[in-house]
Amino acid sequence: MLLITGATGNVGTELIAHLAARDIPVRAMTRNPAKASFPSTVEVVAGDFDQPDSLTAALDGIEKVFVLPPGYGPEGPVQERALAAAARQAGVSHLVKLSTSGVTFNATDPISTGHRLGEQVIQDSGLAWTILRPGTFMVYLYGYAPTIATDKTMYVTEGDPVSAMIHPRDIAAVAAHVLTTPGHDGHIYTLTGGQAYSPQQQADIIGQILGQPIKLIERAPAETQAEFDRLGWSGPRLEALLELKRQSAAWDWQVFDTVEKLTGTAPLTLHDWVRENIHIFR
Numbered sequence: 421m422l423l424i425t426g427a428t429g430n431v432g433t434e435l436i437a438h439l440a441a442r443d444i445p446v447r448a449m450t451r452n453p454a455k456a457s458f459p460s461t462v463e464v465v466a467g468d469f470d471q472p473d474s475l476t477a478a479l480d481g482i483e484k485v486f487v488l489p490p491g492y493g494p495e496g497p498v499q500e501r502a503l504a505a506a507a508r509q510a511g512v513s514h515l516v517k518l519s520t521s522g523v524t525f526n527a528t529d530p531i532s533t534g535h536r537l538g539e540q541v542i543q544d545s546g547l548a549w550t551i552l553r554p555g556t557f558m559v560y561l562y563g564y565a566p567t568i569a570t571d572k573t574m575y576v577t578e579g580d581p582v583s584a585m586i587h588p589r590d591i592a593a594v595a596a597h598v599l600t601t602p603g604h605d606g607h608i609y610t611l612t613g614g615q616a617y618s619p620q621q622q623a624d625i626i627g628q629i630l631g632q633p634i635k636l637i638e639r640a641p642a643e644t645q646a647e648f649d650r651l652g653w654s655g656p657r658l659e660a661l662l663e664l665k666r667q668s669a670a671w672d673w674q675v676f677d678t679v680e681k682l683t684g685t686a687p688l689t690l691h692d693w694v695r696e697n698i699h700i701f702r
């Protein structure tokens with residue numbers, strides 16, 4: 421039996437669907453089972469990284485765990501330490517941790533730092549481990565949807581990265597492969613999409629699929645910050661994300677062929693993701 425944490429999130433939802441479609445016994449962890457919806461064959465369990473006692477029941481009878489720390493900073497490794505201790509106690513054999521490509525590139529923002537420390541926790545757990553380090557998820561484009569829908573305008577910050585964004589379904593496909601085939605113990609896999617696009621190219625792809633041109637407007641960082649303040653979005657989580665974005669301009673364009681090497685299938689494209697989600701831009 422596999423335990424999937426973060427089961428209701430971007431990657432977890434895809435991973436549960438992938439495993440359930442192949443009749444692989446799987447248990448989904450969420451803090452709120454009553455709110456979650458999974459395929460009927462999936463076991464659902466209540467569990468909270470911040471309440472370590474809740475992890476005991478979640479891990480009972482589990483062989484391998486997909487570890488998705490939801491934190492964006494120092495709480496990540498704390499949550500992972502609790503999970504690793506409970507997993508050892510429960511007799512789990514293998515932990516597969518979702519990290520970030522920022523670790524590959526020695527980024528020093530709080531998100532990458534949290535994952536770097538979390539990786540160490542998993543590697544020191546005494547259990548077999550595998551680390552997945554994806555780059556920017558395509559779901560990042562959700563942030564542009566409101567102004568594209570209302571004004572056909574995409575606001576970005578000067579210096580925003582050219583990015584080889586990855587579809588969460590590809591991360592899930594790699595995670596499923598690692599969880600269900602041998603030979604991944606002690607491996608670290610950096611994952612990206614198959615092609616890098618600038619913000620202008622991203623706007624062009626959305627416009628092409630929408631059938632209406634999208635105007636790209638670059639803001640100075642201070643203008644972006646003022647807009648986020650106005651929207652009430654400020655706070656440490658956003659700060660961490662903006663710092664990661666600033667640093668990632670140096671490397672987010674790099675393409676890794678790991679998805680195809682591991683799954684045998686080329687990564688989904690940005691066109692695929694936009695087509696599936698075009699309603700958010702209307």
Ligand SMILES: NC(=O)c1ccc[n+]([C@@H]2O[C@H](COP(=O)([O-])OP(=O)(O)OC[C@H]3O[C@@H](n4cnc5c(N)ncnc54)[C@H](OP(=O)(O)O)[C@@H]3O)[C@@H](O)[C@H]2O)c1
Binds near residue numbers: 491
């Ligand atoms: N977005 C990116 O571009 C990007 C790039 C690289 C790496 N990452 C990493 O990917 C991870 C986020 O993945 P995602 O986007 O799939 O997640 P997500 O959609 O943000 O969902 C978060 C998940 O975490 C669960 N969760 C939140 N607090 C929890 C707690 N205290 N205990 C147990 N579960 C909890 C939520 O489940 P319930 O609410 O149902 O409990 C939910 O399933 C982060 O570690 C992030 O650093 C993101």
